[in-house]
Amino acid sequence: MPDVGGADKQGLRGFLRMVETRFPDEIVRIPDRVDSRFAPTAVVFELEKAGRSPVVVFENIDGKPTPLVTNVAANRKLLAACLDVSPADLPTAFRERAMKYLPCETVESAPWDEVVLEGDDVDLTKLPIPLQFTVDAAPYITAGQITARDPETGVDTTGFHRLMLKGKNRLGVSLHSRRRMWEFHRRAEARGQSLPAAIVIGIHPLHYMGSMTYAYPPQVRKFEIIGGLFGEPYRLARCGVADLEVPAGAEIVIEGEILAGVHEPEGPFGEFTGYASYRSTQNVFVAHRVRMRRDAMFHSVTAGMAKDHILISCVTREGEILNALKRNLPNVTAVHVPHSTCGAFVAIVAMKKTAEGEPQMAVMATLGTELYTKYVIVVDDDVDVFDINDVFWAIATRVRAEKDIFFVPGAKGAILDPSSDPNDFTLTKMGVDATRPSGRDFAERLVISDEERARARSILAAAGVSL
Ligand SMILES: Cc1cc2nc3c(=O)[nH]c(=O)nc-3n(C[C@H](O)[C@H](O)[C@H](O)COP(=O)(O)O)c2cc1C
Structure with a gap:
């Protein structure tokens, strides 16, 4: 060359x-x-x-x-x-x-x-x-x-x-x-x-x-x-x-x-x-x-x-959605569009919620920005959006289905999405608010401090176990 x-x-x-x-x-x-x-x-x-x-x-x-x-x-x-x-x-x-x-x-x-x-x-x-x-x-x-x-x-x-x-x-x-x-x-x-x-x-x-x-x-x-x-x-x-x-x-x-x-x-x-x-x-x-x-x-x-086909779509969608959200919701901290959702169909948004209704705003702004995204999951900022297990844990423990899941029927969907209507490519989009309720006590998350984790690693290292 x-x-x-x-x-x-x-x-x-x-x-x-x-x-x-x-x-x-x-x-x-x-x-x-x-x-x-x-x-x-x-x-x-x-x-x-x-x-x-x-x-x-x-x-x-x-x-x-x-x-x-x-x-x-x-x-x-x-x-x-x-x-x-x-x-x-x-x-x-x-x-x-x-x-x-x-x-x-x-x-x-x-x-x-x-x-x-x-x-x-x-x-x-x-x-x-x-x-x-x-x-x-x-x-x-x-x-x-x-x-x-x-x-x-x-x-x-x-x-x-x-x-x-x-x-x-x-x-x-x-x-x-x-x-x-x-x-x-x-x-x-x-x-x-x-x-x-x-x-x-x-x-x-x-x-x-x-x-x-x-x-x-x-x-x-x-x-x-x-x-x-x-x-x-x-x-x-x-x-x-x-x-x-x-x-x-x-x-x-x-x-x-x-x-x-x-x-x-x-x-x-x-x-x-x-x-x-x-x-x-x-x-x-x-x-x-x-x-x-x-x-x-x-x-x-x-x-x-x-990945050659999808990774950049993940990154660019994460960037575009972050840009759109940050304009109006500065408390949004991270967005992940997972590869396993074809780098398109699901967006996970983390925010430091300050008031009820903000997750709904984030869902609407995301759906209004990205045609391909059809499910938006909003979590608190203690959840790692890049760890799908953590996201599932938040859905499993923080969602009350009757009020935290909402639908947008008849929305424009992607032509290539096999679940979109074969005639007009519409579909039903969904928002999931997996954040804790604000303004009242909620169950306390178990955590192990960084200090304890470091100590644990050194105990294991001394026993010949490297992580
Ligand atoms: C590898 C790859 C292949 C793509 N193929 C198509 C395609 O065949 N048709 C299409 O409409 N968009 C396709 N896209 C998406 C478009 O490139 C993307 O939506 C782009 O922003 C469209 O640009 P435009 O605004 O100039 O139309 C593809 C994206 C990638 C990464």
Whole structure:
């Protein structure tokens, strides 16, 4: 890999260099030829089962010249290192920096201009696109950041959207999150126009993280949020579709358009819910041009419930919910969106309650912020939101179901949530107030002081038991 600096520092290469230099045990290189069908996904899941989350580089996929890089975002330690903080400080650092919008820097040229393929030369089947699960309808580009501009305001956005390989220049795409890209496409379609768009492959995890934000002012560019995460302007370069700008440090840029008024079967695909997803907005992306580095790497997100697919969603949702809550409830102390709830469907909020009714406010604000979250559990700040056993204990001992559990029927739910209504995707959301009643005595929690715990550890250590 050539030396990284400038735009490369903000790209996948910069991240890999950081991991190789500072965390050499957290990167695995596989030089042998590996089949693109199922093997890369199975390798990542086996590592995860063994409690390991390294970045994995497959140097030879199907004998193709482009290496496949995956599991880039599965490791809290590495994500925290990207922000130069400890893993425990990751959600807070993310939420604070994601609000420090920085104007972007537009540079004249980018390394992805080294190879430019147009017309018949565009052939996406040449990329090492893996087939991840037996249910998947086709190989999928899972780390394609699609960027496009709002046809009304010109403000751009960037985000991952799964892309099903349908042919040399044709990709099925699902915009089921129904956030900005879905809205921009809807606005273009209302004018009878396709949406000019570019797919960017090979980005830094801070771009991945920033792209998952949603609760920010409409005039702000996501690229400015990503700059905030980097702590310096994000370097972009103009590509060749409409007047779109894309990250200069990327590996591959696919220029094209999301067609207006065209819907084709897309999916099934092994989704973050742990299920095969047959639900899709069934849009179509047609590629007109590919630009790539001569030694490009292909980034793929390992799908299903892999950490690579979910961990950043946990962190960014925790950050966005904290941001929303802290505006009005400064006594909120922590938020956890557990991986086991697909990094989406359950949020646990801790607060130092000062009055009855505050947990209900926290539930409503959370549900109003995060479309995917459907159950919000509020606990006191003596409960560790990151310890699910502690949270269950609070539910078991502090909830009176007839008054502490409440429902919001008919709320907008996630299309991919298998429990949402198959026709309109609504569902019933739920709040659980698992805090102690305020203003009166409640049972006293048993505690062992830090001092006693330290003493216990030294007694055990003296007996030859190390913990
Ligand atoms: C790996 C990964 C894959 C994703 N795939 C999709 C997808 O296929 N469709 C979709 O609408 N959202 C998908 N998302 C969620 C969006 O990227 C996310 O909601 C983003 O904020 C949307 O950006 P936008 O506001 O520009 O639409 C995915 C997220 C991740 C992390």
